[in-house]
Amino acid sequence: MDSSAEAHQYEREQIQRDQEIARTRIFDTAARLIGEAGFARLKIGMICARTGYPSGVVYQLFGSKETLVQRLVEFAAEKFADVFSAAVAARTGGLTASPMDMLRALLDIFFELLTDMPPLNRAFVVLWTDATVGDPAVRSAMTEADRRYRFAIAQTVAAGIADGSISGVRDPDAYAAALVGQLRGVAVQTIIDPGGIDLRAVRAEMEYAVDRLAMR
16 A cells, blocks of 8 residues: 555544544533533534534534434434343343343443443433324434334343243233333432432332342
8 A cells, every 4th residue: 555545544534533532522522512502402502512513524524403313213212122131241240141140231331321320321312202292203313213122122031931030921022012111110219309219229129120030
């Protein structure tokens, strides 16, 4: 590769790095703003004011506010998958996880995130509520995220039923919907009335309910 080609490649790589940095900063800022005021009040200008980026950068990377929130939801789901994998590894010591390990790890990471709720996760919870009455783009993004979330839980429960480690569940899909509903309700209550519920007690009750799945 001659020096000119190397220079062009370096320039392209630098542009990609700069864009990735910009995406991350914009995601973080958008998450904080959504957590503070919801999606409906989010303005591109607000993001620009906090990040220092001109509006052209935001539009170049995302095209619109609606696309931005869709990408933000995808980003949040990816980050949650990463921390969930870490929680599973921590619970099992890196060994192969059983379905019960995975359900218990889900509660581990869920309540850890609620105890010290990062802006990205707070925004995700707020978008859950916004999706009931908000922009169709928000509803679409959250519907897709929820479906993947429920599917993963249902598959885990089905695997446990198949290998005999889980009993007492007749419909894995219905169980997944019920569990997601519980988790969502706890998360919303934590934001609305943070001093009004005892998270330790709630966690203990939910862990007890999950543990009962393994009782015969």
